[in-house]
Amino acid sequence: MKKIKIFMMMLLAVLSFAACDDDDDDSKQSIISEYTLNDQQVAAQKAKSGKDKAVLLVAFGSTWTNAFAAFDETKRAYEAAFPDADVYFCFSSDICINRASAGEHGESRNYYEPRYLLHAIGAAKYNTVYVQSLQVIPGEEFANVVAAVKKFANNGYVKDAHLDDKYLKNVEIHLGMPLLNNLDEVDDVAKLLNDLYKDEAAQGVVAFMGHGNPDNYDSFKANVRYTQLEEALQVYSKNYYVGTVDMKGNYKQDVMTRMKNKNIASGKIYLHALMSIAGDHAHNDMAGAGNDYWDASEPTSEDNSWYEFFNHNGYTSVVPQTNDNPLGLLELPTIRQIWINHTKNAELLEDAYHSMYPEAE
Known part of the structure; x- marks a missing residue:
């Protein structure tokens, strides 16, 4: 079994006092430097377990211990629902990543941005990739998830560490929709x-x-x-x-x-x-x-x-x-099952993207 070591080194910016969820005051925003593999040596690559399918769950993020427990429970539910896949979890919010790592509410957790997990999944050359948004509505945060997946598919994510174009041409990428998609x-x-x-x-x-x-x-x-x-x-x-x-x-x-x-x-x-x-x-x-x-x-x-x-x-x-x-x-099993069903029925990225942007060519 091919082993790929995990190299996770992140540069934390100065933490502010604003809440993780959002804050309109730019002076309170946590600022994260641009990452490159060259100067940060950041790679979120995990040894494959012999499976050819990966599921990446993308949450906005949080710093609360009860939220961490909900994320853990969700990951376990996905592992049970997708026994043929390796399940990964990430945060899309830099602020939440920083403050979760700093243990804002007592417990410290390390989460990473979608680009690092997507690069890891690509480097490990999974044949099929499901990216599931854990957003409630298909709004601003979901649009960010879509942009992240599109950038991965176009091999534009990590500077100076491009993935194999032949692999990206053949990999199946599916996009799972938010809870209230229609x-x-x-x-x-x-x-x-x-x-x-x-x-x-x-x-x-x-x-x-x-x-x-x-x-x-x-x-x-x-x-x-x-x-x-x-x-x-x-x-x-x-x-x-x-x-x-x-x-x-x-x-x-x-x-x-x-x-x-x-x-x-x-x-x-x-x-x-x-x-x-x-x-x-x-x-x-x-x-x-x-x-x-x-x-x-x-x-x-x-x-x-x-x-x-x-x-x-x-x-x-x-x-x-x-x-x-x-x-x-996510802590309500019957509601969480709808997200799981979205993953099971997720369209290929191109089909999902064009259904959201019918004018796109």
């Missing part, structure tokens, strides 16, 4: 969420907090999936609502307006993260409790958590938890 999947997810939370919906509002994209970054017009999911859930109960932290017109105050328009002005509101994992957004923007998460002078401020916002507007906020943490979607 309207049929919206309906499927709505049914599964109702199966999980119908008892809560019988007692009060069940509000899901997704991420969403700012208007300028709404790739593939994916924000509509949140509206569609709310509509699909309300077929089961008027008590289901779906909002975001970053989609204009669908913030927590917009959710409350829609609730009041249906005469829901008080009562319990159960809060759940509509994100792959429960990271900074779930712990802070959604579930943050106490004075640090409420500014009465700016009640709709994005710094005010959903928990405090609804508590201060006549509702009783409840954040269901498991092992003292809210859950992300």
Whole structure:
């Protein structure tokens, strides 16, 4: 069996205090130097286990220990679902990579960018490669995944370390879509969420907090999936609502307006993260409790958590938890299975790309 040693040396930039998930203040962004094999000797190459198929899972990333556990559980689920493949896992966010390595929340983990794992997979010459996005909607972050895979397929990823063109010409590259890729999947997810939370919906509002994209970054017009999911859930109960932290017109105050328009002005509101994992957004923007998460002078401020916002507007906020943490979607086996099914049914990269960009030649 051919053995390829792992050489993983990454130059960490200065860490800032901003959250891993996102931050619009450029001064708070962690800056990562350009990597090349020449000056960093970075290669994420793993000895093949005798299999000719590889699955690369691409998450945005996180620094929370409960999120690491969700990633581990997801990788194990994929290994069980794809016994004929080697399964790899990576983060697309440089900031999350840096801060996970630094142990921002106590546990240190080393994750790497897709380009290094893709180069490793190519160097090991797997015959078939599945790249699975663990995003919820096909928005900005998924567009970045698509760009990464296209660059790999075009042999343009790592400077001065090009892969074998003959290999790349023959390798099968499949692209797995995000959770809510089309309207049929919206309906499927709505049914599964109702199966999980119908008892809560019988007692009060069940509000899901997704991420969403700012208007300028709404790739593939994916924000509509949140509206569609709310509509699909309300077929089961008027008590289901779906909002975001970053989609204009669908913030927590917009959710409350829609609730009041249906005469829901008080009562319990159960809060759940509509994100792959429960990271900074779930712990802070959604579930943050106490004075640090409420500014009465700016009640709709994005710094005010959903928990405090609804508590201060006549509702009783409840954040269901498991092992003292809210859950992300990857921790719900029936929802996670949809991602697995996407991988099993993943189109070849060229077909998937042209279905998203029909004008492309």
